Amino acid sequence: MKKIFMYALVGVLGLTSLTSCKDDDKGPAPTAIEASSFTTESSPGAVKISWTNPANANHKYVRVTFIHPETKKQIVRLASIHADYILIDGLLGRYGEIAFTLTPVSKTGVEGKSHTVSAAAQPLPKTIKVNLQSEKAQTFVADGEGKSVWVSTLQVGEGSLAELFDGNPNTYYHGQWYNGGNGPMPHYIVLKLEQPTRAFKIFMKARHNKAADAPKTFNFLVSNTFSEENVKNPSQHNAVKVAEYASGPANTNGSEWNSPVVQLDEPFVYVWIEIHTLHSGKNWPTLAELRAWTYKLNSFDPETGETVEI
Incomplete structure (x- = not known):
């Protein structure tokens, strides 16, 4: 009975070690983007979110997620490492403030520290035809x-x-x-x-x-x-x-x-x-x-x- 227990313990430890090695293989987490650098700018039907990339930035892209107020579905937008802002359009002023979560992601999929900013789009103007x-x-x-x-x-x-x-x-x-x-x-x-x-x-x-x-x-x-x-x-x-x-x-x-x-x-x-x-x-x-x-x-x-x- 003791032998069976020991074999099981060794197996668990081996699996944990293997999983840990796999996580390590993905490399380090992306360098964090300073929370104080995030700003928002509202325009008709859109919100522009800007940030300052760190000098040693190593993320592949910044992922922006939010819940669409009307469809209740999660929306995902991506901005490459070469960008320092993203424009979220297709919004309406009547949606009010929306919470946007921004996460830097490495090329191997490791996620960095997330930050959430909130902003509302300006109302779209009426169109006359x-x-x-x-x-x-x-x-x-x-x-x-x-x-x-x-x-x-x-x-x-x-x-x-x-x-x-x-x-x-x-x-x-x-x-x-x-x-x-x-x-x-x-x-x-x-x-x-x-x-x-x-x-x-x-x-x-x-x-x-x-x-x-x-x-x-x-x-x-x-x-x-x-x-x-x-x-x-x-x-x-x-x-x-x-x-x-x-x-x-x-x-x-x-x-x-x-x-x-x-x-x-x-x-x-x-x-x-x-x-x-x-x-x-x-x-x-x-x-x-x-x-x-x-x-x-x-x-x-x-x-x-x-x-x-x-």
């Missing part, structure tokens, strides 16, 4: 009560303002050419939208002849007030430039041009088309057709997952 499904064609009145379009130059008896919106590509609007035109560029076409909007799009179509007199370079301005006597003075209405274009309808008969959807920070009622040059170099713009559409915007809040129309 154009709702293309909300497209609404605008109707414009050229004369009389409810007039909603004005120009700074018009050749009476050759085309009319109403023909700019009649859907007929064979009719047209023509700026004044008599006596050299109605003053120097820029000239303006001002549109009053049916309601205040934060997004719009413009379409232009050149004439089937005289396409060279279509706008070549022009800007879009917006304002909330307008008076016909100041049709050439947008500054009198605090008009703001929101888009600039170096190429409108091409210098080919019947060419068409669509603007991208222009998204605004605030709602406006009036859109000013500020025409600077024509393909012909003259100062009397012409167009066969002009159209406009407005759009609503969708605001998505990543903190709540909700989308609302604005």
Whole structure:
């Protein structure tokens, strides 16, 4: 009985010795990172954790672990020995403070001393996008009560303002050419939208002849007030430039041009088309057709997952 006990004892001691040797074979634990060197910096949806690597650093990487507040799963991120910070993204401000545990690990898998820091990400900002499904064609009145379009130059008896919106590509609007035109560029076409909007799009179509007199370079301005006597003075209405274009309808008969959807920070009622040059170099713009559409915007809040129309 004593012999059996002795054999068992020797076996246990041998196993312990073997295990100890295996641990020793993995080498020393990584040099500790000073706890005082850990700092955190919050940004929208992320936390940056920084530290100072010791002069004799011998870890392969720093392992960062934390429990995701929403999924309750453990998340692991790694930073190599060549890094002195790690950015943990994919977070939300509403998660609040999260405990991050940082552990240096050697190339053989030996773990060094762990440190835990806590920090919260800043809330993610709302994202605003154009709702293309909300497209609404605008109707414009050229004369009389409810007039909603004005120009700074018009050749009476050759085309009319109403023909700019009649859907007929064979009719047209023509700026004044008599006596050299109605003053120097820029000239303006001002549109009053049916309601205040934060997004719009413009379409232009050149004439089937005289396409060279279509706008070549022009800007879009917006304002909330307008008076016909100041049709050439947008500054009198605090008009703001929101888009600039170096190429409108091409210098080919019947060419068409669509603007991208222009998204605004605030709602406006009036859109000013500020025409600077024509393909012909003259100062009397012409167009066969002009159209406009407005759009609503969708605001998505990543903190709540909700989308609302604005």
